[in-house]
Amino acid sequence: MSDTKPVIVTLTTDFGVGSRYVGAMKGALLSVNPRLTIVDISHSVPHQDIHQGAITLDEATPHFPAGTLHIAVIDPGVGTSRQILYAEFANQRYIAPNNGLLTCLADREEPGSIDPAIMRNVANEQLWSGHREAGVSLTFHGRDIMAPVAAQLSLGLDILELGPELNETDFVRIPLPEAVRVGQKIEGEVVEVDSFGNLITNITAEQLADVPRDESVRVRCDDHETIGIFNAYAEQPPMTLVAVVGSGDKLELAIVDDSAKIMLGVGVGTAVTVAW
């Protein structure tokens, strides 16, 4: 074992920080493979918010080493007929309910490029953990299905064993708002608010590539406006509204040294426009 590359498993859930459900999942993982490296991405995804979960996975997981196993549990349909899927995107491996959580990651791929051999329905009950006499819990598939399956994959289980192929048409997507460019204007919206209160939009660095950064450009959010697009928050004085291209290559609005969310009283869904 000592020379093999360690296997990393990450967890992204809406269980809440400090939830004992996270501890139980870690126990279930380590019971199968005590050598795993487990990394928490976030347990603060808003409850049942598949959209925010999809963004979190899209922003955080591509930074991990190739082959990392990412488990995502934002799962309002747990215990119903919704599937659990295994998928691979950009050399990262995912186990998640088939409810749209992987939409952003799948949308990064070329259309039609998803190999059905590497998108499976995790339906092989032999791999599940019958922790209760009555079988797996119907309220906690994270502990009883996703964790033991991920741990078995970490030990070399062939993905062919997971269950049948899932076609791209079986793969559930959620609608995601996209920013639109019309002439010298880009219309987008706030899609995420980070813990600093920064407002992260769906306007991409790519869309802004030929947009001037100087005082000819105006960024509006609700009825607030700021002039220019900057590279760093601290290029403007404290308490100023500033537009920057953030670390995820999206336009974001921040109040320097304070919370734009609170100061502007806005949130996810608020319209943002860039005009020049």
Place this chain on the structure above:
Amino acid sequence: MSDTKPVIVTLTTDFGVGSRYVGAMKGALLSVNPRLTIVDISHSVPHQDIHQGAITLDEATPHFPAGTLHIAVIDPGVGTSRQILYAEFANQRYIAPNNGLLTCLADREEPGSIDPAIMRNVANEQLWSGHREAGVSLTFHGRDIMAPVAAQLSLGLDILELGPELNETDFVRIPLPEAVRVGQKIEGEVVEVDSFGNLITNITAEQLADVPRDESVRVRCDDHETIGIFNAYAEQPPMTLVAVVGSGDKLELAIVDDSAKIMLGVGVGTAVTVAW
């Protein structure tokens, strides 16, 4: 070292998420054994709440591999004459103040089955960390006693070195409310509220074994009532009060896609009855 099984140490405390006290304990553990795998179960146990700590340990720790060392620090009596104990239940190892934190775990055992050889008073000061010239801190035994002792155990220290045996009569228990069945009625109460706002009761799956699950059964919580017992939250429509047998084999009450705690305005201690 590379072929030995990794030793896992878990932490359950009321220090609060993000408390630097957690970081200090991890440093103290790793200073003795840098190869430890440290897992956070929860640092969000309500301050000084031994009852909630006992439930958390009971629900989360049995999922870990045999031999895992679990440290629990909910310790209002720190620095007084209360003992620190080492105990083993179901192949899991525990270090905790002797204040009732291990009550639920001990209650799972057969009466009289606890071997005093594996319940010790951690009184051997040679094993403590004299981090200060004046000796161990009297306000932080987690860092100065429990962490170094656990780390030494992980390196193979014999439990006979920890200190004298503790008899079962020395073992401190807290009173825990038990649900009672009278005829065709079970009377219990809410004993825990999870981060989703689900109300977890002390009514067990075992007590419900021969209770019908159909519309003949009524579950009351405070002055709210729901009909039937389900297996999954999503078997009922959003915003409905639903009773399910949860992942810890206890009856729980949930509002589908919302917080029962907030919607019903109830919490730990609220009476719950099942009648049919």
Place this chain on the structure above:
Amino acid sequence: MSDTKPVIVTLTTDFGVGSRYVGAMKGALLSVNPRLTIVDISHSVPHQDIHQGAITLDEATPHFPAGTLHIAVIDPGVGTSRQILYAEFANQRYIAPNNGLLTCLADREEPGSIDPAIMRNVANEQLWSGHREAGVSLTFHGRDIMAPVAAQLSLGLDILELGPELNETDFVRIPLPEAVRVGQKIEGEVVEVDSFGNLITNITAEQLADVPRDESVRVRCDDHETIGIFNAYAEQPPMTLVAVVGSGDKLELAIVDDSAKIMLGVGVGTAVTVAW
């Protein structure tokens, strides 16, 4: 690899618990060295609060094994000309913005004792992660500079490669209030409030060494007063204001089994005096 000592990297940030930015940093670390042991110290440092970050680092990091790499990201000046520094104090290694975060740790050293060879400006862009085509993000140096540099150090990178020496005069300090003794009185202040609501002051155990602990000593905080200095919280009855010498060898004020912060309505900066 299996016989080498594992390298531990700790993280202290103001990103907020559950921030996906923490996950991204861990991915960036593990992508360079998948064998790292990553430990979270705190992600709850108040946003942009360099002073609280400095205290957290000073209290938690000295407990780690020698050679541990500590990354600290409380970085309001990210993307501007502020430097990123590498420094060593008491056999611990640090990577942080040069903005005062390491003040407390540096102040523990003998004046003039800091070897400029082990304080470097992390300016060698070859070591940075050009995650974007445009180079490193100007809003997230934690992910794109500090994490990859730390991971490369963990693999044996020579600190001479990091960048030029930093003199002690280049090292940024923040002013820290010190308690003053005048006759039979010590005047200090609250410098930190922990998650229990305990008020931690800048009055040190050393300053209290010859101060009586009996009823002749009076501790004042705002317009509240308590008599005597104790060793453990539980030496006084519940709901009592008590002064103890805490686990960091500083005087602290606590309400037994409750929050002194809330009960007294005070916080960081409130004056505390000891008189006898």
